[in-house]
Amino acid sequence: xSDSKLERIxxxxxxxxxxCVIWLHGLGDSGAGFAPVVPALGLGSEHGIRFIFPHxxxxxxxxxxxxxxxxWYDIKSMDLHERADKQGVEQSEQQIIALIEEQIALGIPxxxxxxxxxxxxxxxxxxxxxxxxxxxxxxxxxxxxxPSGDSLPKGLSNVNxxxxxxxxxxxxxxxxxxxxxEMAFKLLQGEGFNTQWKTYxxxxxxxxxxxxxxxxxxxxxxxxxx
Numbered sequence: 482x483s484d485s486k487l488e489r490i491x492x493x494x495x496x497x498x499x500x501c502v503i504w505l506h507g508l509g510d511s512g513a514g515f516a517p518v519v520p521a522l523g524l525g526s527e528h529g530i531r532f533i534f535p536h537x538x539x540x541x542x543x544x545x546x547x548x549x550x551x552x553w554y555d556i557k558s559m560d561l562h563e564r565a566d567k568q569g570v571e572q573s574e575q576q577i578i579a580l581i582e583e584q585i586a587l588g589i590p591x592x593x594x595x596x597x598x599x600x601x602x603x604x605x606x607x608x609x610x611x612x613x614x615x616x617x618x619x620x621x622x623x624x625x626x627x628p629s630g631d632s633l634p635k636g637l638s639n640v641n642x643x644x645x646x647x648x649x650x651x652x653x654x655x656x657x658x659x660x661x662x663e664m665a666f667k668l669l670q671g672e673g674f675n676t677q678w679k680t681y682x683x684x685x686x687x688x689x690x691x692x693x694x695x696x697x698x699x700x701x702x703x704x705x706x707x
Contacts, residue, residue, distance in 0.1 A: 494528055512533075537573065
């Protein structure tokens with residue numbers, strides 16, 4: 482594997498893969514952090530969904546004193562408008578697009594691909610999905626915000642305007658304030674994107690109840706759900 486390709490954990494279904502979920506982790510985590518959710522989703526043994534949990538590249542993160550960790554982009558400030566390093570976002574976007582194109586080459590149509598993410602990974606799933614020239618099955622953005630803060634990304638594509646988008650957030654989130662996620666939701670809704678917003682009584686994490694909701698959503702947007 483070349484250095485330009487993201488290392489990842491891949492969980493293959495028991496039957497031929499006909500759909501794919503690409504799930505992006507948060508700051509300082511790795512693909513291993515979310516890989517255990519697959520059995521927790523309770524999709525059954527014949528779902529035909531390949532799950533890919535890529536590892537973000539390692540880089541210095543400014544707000545953490547320059548400590549090197551896995552990150553999709555540098556965070557230079559906690560201010561929402563300056564939080565996401567634009568160059569880093571764009572570099573990670575290209576690597577995520579390469580992952581999607583790998584799946585296309587393996588015979589998975591983009592209409593059967595879900596782009597998902599938590600925190601920084603959710604920022605990347607939103608940013609990449611909204612600009613992608615390929616039609617996706619769905620976009621999942623958990624506990625996150627838009628990299629551009631109070632505006633939608635430049636270069637929006639209309640291809641996924643009708644694609645199902647879910648945005649979840651914890652009302653007690655002390656890492657990404659709930660208003661940041663709600664702002665992203667209202668911006669998307671105002672532009673006519675097909676998005677749904679739901680809050681949970683949690684902090685910056687994921688709940689079993691939420692995984693049940695995610696499972697039902699995946700089964701609704703992917704033709705090989707259960």
